[in-house]
Amino acid sequence: MGPFLCTTSDVPEGGRKSVQPESLPELVVCNVAGTFYVLAATCSHGEASLAAGRLLGCELECPLHAGRFDVTTGGATRRPAKKPVETYQCVEQDGGLYLTDAASSAASASQAA
Numbered sequence: 001m002g003p004f005l006c007t008t009s010d011v012p013e014g015g016r017k018s019v020q021p022e023s024l025p026e027l028v029v030c031n032v033a034g035t036f037y038v039l040a041a042t043c044s045h046g047e048a049s050l051a052a053g054r055l056l057g058c059e060l061e062c063p064l065h066a067g068r069f070d071v072t073t074g075g076a077t078r079r080p081a082k083k084p085v086e087t088y089q090c091v092e093q094d095g096g097l098y099l100t101d102a103a104s105s106a107a108s109a110s111q112a113a
């Protein structure tokens with residue numbers, strides 16, 4: 001299991017939370033109808049943090065120019081955002097959410113790039 005992200009109760013249904021696991025970039029955890037999704041928090045259009053945006057169904061809206069991303073895939077669904085943001089796998093255990101090992105090594109690699 002990878003780094004701890006937050007507890008499941010930190011992210012109510014329809015909510016999102018910024019998390020910054022040690023040595024990883026800022027990530028955002030979203031709760032869509034009880035399923036948790038984790039994606040890179042930095043918008044692919046600019047430098048805004050998606051963690052400050054609104055979660056509308058399964059879309060996370062950028063607070064700066066209102067571009068949107070599908071949190072299930074990371075794909076951009078509304079301009080001006082065009083490029084996807086990275087998504088990460090997480091697992092739930094004993095009320096906590098953790099990145100999977102594969103996800104945390106991907107995150108480290110993308111941070112190093």
Ligand code: FES
Nearest residue numbers: 043046062065067
């Ligand atoms: S910075 Fe996110 S849409 Fe422009």
